[in-house]
Amino acid sequence: MITKEEVEHVGWLARIRIDETKSDAYAGKLNSVLDYFGQLDKVDTEDVPPTYHVMDIVNVFRKDEVTESMPQDAVLSNTEYRKEGNFKTPKII
Amino acid sequence: MVTWTDISGIKQKIAESSAEEVTASYLEKIGKSCINGFVRTWDRALEVAKAIDAGDQEGPLAGVPIAIKDNISTTGLSTTCSSKILQGYVPPYDAHVIGKLRDAGAVILGKTNMDEFAMGTSTESSYYGATLNPWDTDRVPGGSSGGSAAVVAAGEAPVSLGSDTGGSVRCPAAFCGVVGLKPTYGCISRYGLISYANSLEQIGPLATCVADIAALMDVIAGHDHRDSTSINRENNYSEALKDDVNGLKIGVPEEYFGEGIDEGVEKAVWDAIGKYEDMGASWKKISMPHTKYALASYYIIAMSEASSNLARFDGTRYGFRADGDNWHVMASNTRAEGFGDEVKRRILLGTYALSAGYHDRYYLKALKVRTLVKQDFDRALSEVDVLMGPTMPTPAFKIGEKIDDPLSLYLADVNTVPVNLAGVPSISVPCGFSEGMPVGLQIIGKHFDENTIIRAAYSFEQNTAHHTRRPREVV
Amino acid sequence: MVYENPDGVKIGLEVHVQLNKLKTKLFCGCSTDYHNDEPNTHVCPVCLGLPGSLPVINERAVEFAIRIGLALSCEIVEQTQFHRKNYYYPDLPKGFQTTQYDYPIASKGKVIIEGEDGERVIRITRAHMEEDPGRLQHIGTIEKSKGTLINYNRSGMTLIEIVSEPDMRSPKEARRYLDKLRSILDYLDVFNGDLEGAMRVDANVSVFGGERVEIKNISSFKGAERALLYEIMRQKNHVRRGGEIVMETRHFDEARGVTISMRTKEAEHDYRYFPEPDLVPLRVAERAPEIQKALPELPDARRERFLRQYEMSNMHARALTNEIKVADFYEDVAGKVNPKDAAVWVADILRGELNYRDLGIDAFAAKDIVTIIELVTENRITEQSGVEVIRTILDHGGKPQDIVKDKGLLKVEDDIVAKAVKEAIAENPEAVTDYLGGKEKSLNFVVGKVMQKTKGRADAREVRERLVKDLNDQS
Ligand SMILES: [Mg+2]
Numbered sequence A: 001m002i003t004k005e006e007v008e009h010v011g012w013l014a015r016i017r018i019d020e021t022k023s024d025a026y027a028g029k030l031n032s033v034l035d036y037f038g039q040l041d042k043v044d045t046e047d048v049p050p051t052y053h054v055m056d057i058v059n060v061f062r063k064d065e066v067t068e069s070m071p072q073d074a075v076l077s078n079t080e081y082r083k084e085g086n087f088k089t090p091k092i093i
Numbered sequence B: 001m002v003t004w005t006d007i008s009g010i011k012q013k014i015a016e017s018s019a020e021e022v023t024a025s026y027l028e029k030i031g032k033s034c035i036n037g038f039v040r041t042w043d044r045a046l047e048v049a050k051a052i053d054a055g056d057q058e059g060p061l062a063g064v065p066i067a068i069k070d071n072i073s074t075t076g077l078s079t080t081c082s083s084k085i086l087q088g089y090v091p092p093y094d095a096h097v098i099g100k101l102r103d104a105g106a107v108i109l110g111k112t113n114m115d116e117f118a119m120g121t122s123t124e125s126s127y128y129g130a131t132l133n134p135w136d137t138d139r140v141p142g143g144s145s146g147g148s149a150a151v152v153a154a155g156e157a158p159v160s161l162g163s164d165t166g167g168s169v170r171c172p173a174a175f176c177g178v179v180g181l182k183p184t185y186g187c188i189s190r191y192g193l194i195s196y197a198n199s200l201e202q203i204g205p206l207a208t209c210v211a212d213i214a215a216l217m218d219v220i221a222g223h224d225h226r227d228s229t230s231i232n233r234e235n236n237y238s239e240a241l242k243d244d245v246n247g248l249k250i251g252v253p254e255e256y257f258g259e260g261i262d263e264g265v266e267k268a269v270w271d272a273i274g275k276y277e278d279m280g281a282s283w284k285k286i287s288m289p290h291t292k293y294a295l296a297s298y299y300i301i302a303m304s305e306a307s308s309n310l311a312r313f314d315g316t317r318y319g320f321r322a323d324g325d326n327w328h329v330m331a332s333n334t335r336a337e338g339f340g341d342e343v344k345r346r347i348l349l350g351t352y353a354l355s356a357g358y359h360d361r362y363y364l365k366a367l368k369v370r371t372l373v374k375q376d377f378d379r380a381l382s383e384v385d386v387l388m389g390p391t392m393p394t395p396a397f398k399i400g401e402k403i404d405d406p407l408s409l410y411l412a413d414v415n416t417v418p419v420n421l422a423g424v425p426s427i428s429v430p431c432g433f434s435e436g437m438p439v440g441l442q443i444i445g446k447h448f449d450e451n452t453i454i455r456a457a458y459s460f461e462q463n464t465a466h467h468t469r470r471p472r473e474v475v
Numbered sequence C: 001m002v003y004e005n006p007d008g009v010k011i012g013l014e015v016h017v018q019l020n021k022l023k024t025k026l027f028c029g030c031s032t033d034y035h036n037d038e039p040n041t042h043v044c045p046v047c048l049g050l051p052g053s054l055p056v057i058n059e060r061a062v063e064f065a066i067r068i069g070l071a072l073s074c075e076i077v078e079q080t081q082f083h084r085k086n087y088y089y090p091d092l093p094k095g096f097q098t099t100q101y102d103y104p105i106a107s108k109g110k111v112i113i114e115g116e117d118g119e120r121v122i123r124i125t126r127a128h129m130e131e132d133p134g135r136l137q138h139i140g141t142i143e144k145s146k147g148t149l150i151n152y153n154r155s156g157m158t159l160i161e162i163v164s165e166p167d168m169r170s171p172k173e174a175r176r177y178l179d180k181l182r183s184i185l186d187y188l189d190v191f192n193g194d195l196e197g198a199m200r201v202d203a204n205v206s207v208f209g210g211e212r213v214e215i216k217n218i219s220s221f222k223g224a225e226r227a228l229l230y231e232i233m234r235q236k237n238h239v240r241r242g243g244e245i246v247m248e249t250r251h252f253d254e255a256r257g258v259t260i261s262m263r264t265k266e267a268e269h270d271y272r273y274f275p276e277p278d279l280v281p282l283r284v285a286e287r288a289p290e291i292q293k294a295l296p297e298l299p300d301a302r303r304e305r306f307l308r309q310y311e312m313s314n315m316h317a318r319a320l321t322n323e324i325k326v327a328d329f330y331e332d333v334a335g336k337v338n339p340k341d342a343a344v345w346v347a348d349i350l351r352g353e354l355n356y357r358d359l360g361i362d363a364f365a366a367k368d369i370v371t372i373i374e375l376v377t378e379n380r381i382t383e384q385s386g387v388e389v390i391r392t393i394l395d396h397g398g399k400p401q402d403i404v405k406d407k408g409l410l411k412v413e414d415d416i417v418a419k420a421v422k423e424a425i426a427e428n429p430e431a432v433t434d435y436l437g438g439k440e441k442s443l444n445f446v447v448g449k450v451m452q453k454t455k456g457r458a459d460a461r462e463v464r465e466r467l468v469k470d471l472n473d474q475s
């Protein structure tokens, strides 16, 4: 069971503001899904390796050759928050 | 009755009039539409069509209009994943498939509606509102590529691209009565596809007939060095368009006819299998015992990957930004206001499943179960050539019916998600009707054996009439 | 003499090395040559983390990493993959850092340093590859900042993070370790240590077997030594006053020379590592033998060889091999003059003059020092004049021959000196008598007279010897 406090902690980890009034409701919906996920506990996976990739390929590389970068105005084209060629955000702390 | 024109029909029309006129007629139809399938059209579509008329661009799809799901990056055309958080975002680069389509002369009409960030089975969670099913506007078109399926069904585009993470091409194809292919993982470059769950998803084509699916695959599939998971393997898909299933061995997984399956769906699918028998194929029941765990495994993996993939939407470089007097507060406000409820739920669940103390119980466990599901497929597909079953256990449900109960929506994906866990290819073709709504037959093949399922689907189409039925005109 | 380590100091270092000698970044083709360019001009969809972009590994970056691992006597891993380290910070455009986690490319190595009491082995825990974040600039001070500017030119640069065991017992040993590491990396030709941010250090330190404290934000080797000195003193004082050291992260404030506790929420981390689905595993261990074979001679081996080949002192061998450029310079000179003379002139005299002026060996031409050594050994100028020529070249430029001529440094002929000595003895009988009577100092007066007569161009030592001989012969 995920608690109200855990919902708030996970919200912080995921940088999603969760209003205190809503964390109970979140917990309820998340718990019904987590309950469903819990059925995997029944599957015996001892000695079963995890599958991270379905294709068994390794060593995909590119050569150390320069390709063109984007022009600065294209880099900044999707934000109005910029200054002297930099992105601009509120202070960090 | 809606008019459906396939690629060969489009080419004929272009020969008779012009690419510009063909594109203009589609844009006009889109303008009058009430199904909310497009979230935006491209203001340069006519220009491109004119250039093709002028002979500036040749190619196998010269002048063919196409609709693109709103999560595939298009230079100069806003791409938002139907989310508020990407409002106004214009990609400065083209997805690999878009480059291929442009080179082939296709005319991009616009971007189609989808469940926000492809997280859904109904296209109701879009920031732009729900897309309506052209067969019955009270019903959902399926999802998450609901817009891409609905516009093809409604005759607003001859063909489209969607993306399939857990059934997102096949589900709406089934619900809207069109054809949709989820290719083998690694078959089509994901470069430029905005990730939901990278290890599961593939771009896939939707069309009114199997031949058009093959024609699109011939253009968009193939190796791309920018996607490390792209496989280098040549194939000609159109060569598979043969009316011949003689000797084809079909496996029918009994688990695909589980609890909650609609009677009409069940009947239509068994009729289809019977038809294959008539056509010279053989079938047998087969068991895939881990199917019932596939759904939980799928959702845990998808949500975990999504929680990380969607971390970049923090208001710093593009898209929506909320206020906040320091960066962390700004980011968490942006994400709270910019994402819809279902996206936030999935991010929270994925974050939880990966977090200290739960990683092994959820994330790692899901990957182990994934191995078991994949082994089910390896075993089954060593005995038979293809697997067949219903794409969706029910026909399209009513708008609003499931949206407040996430779990009931997840359960609808029971027959589609195992395919993504295993990475195998699968096609959904119309095979009948239930409650007046289209039913999809799912044909699953071996890794990189698209041609066998295309041949099976094509043969079925040649010998049945389901695909000739059209929805009423909805304007 | 055994070093007692009275305060039980244990220091471990994590060093981030930027492989700026690669032409491109770790996962994209953007040029690494951004140091003098405008902000955000060396970025592309990949290193800007744009939606839909995908990473592809730079093959040479992997080779560099293996080269470094082998040079640090590490084992190279059989199979590894990149992981995502998930955390939010505005310099991280994807919301996660792509790094290596449970299987670093290299591990279990060692570096030998000149410790407090002789040779000391510092164990290397691991060396892993990861991407560099962008660069933040605070408008105003970090605490009272009005905002933050972000430049992503650095984003995606290849880093090797080298983690040591806590085997260093003093800030001096830490400094020696850093110098040695830099020396090895210079030899490997994988980075230019002079570029800004090429090597960045985090330190952890404990005293009396207490908890370890991490110090971040150290930007230079000198800074590392200062930060550690301060932190050890702080911990000792705290314990002495009855306090307890708690595990924490502290920031080094370079300007004030102090470490400051960071009591923020970010301190509690849960990185939710999982394998990067967009990259496939690396299986590269089989390349190690070939890379090993091609490794250049490293500082320790070169020092041994210098000892053997040139029969120099251990001190000279060390001084001449620390920096690869100095070692190459020396061997260039040693090939043209007597190697022993070359060692003295390069290791002691030239390096002394260069260090005094904060210059590197590049500031002096090998052929000039060869000329100077020849002039001295051929007895044409005095040793003192040789030093003066070096100083003149460094301060004003010019060629050794010209400087010698302009300044009249060529030694006078032998018979002139002999004549001057005879005259001086004849003209200063009192001083001679005093000297012969046992007043050693009186000889200096006579030497001075000879020098006056020869206008300083005679070698004082030689004059003295000749005087003593002549006087002894007389008496
Ligand atoms: Mg690091």
Ligand SMILES: [Zn+2]
Pocket (backbone or CB within 6 Å): C025, C028, C029, C030, C042, C043, C044, C045, C046, C047, C048, C156
């Ligand atoms: Zn780049």
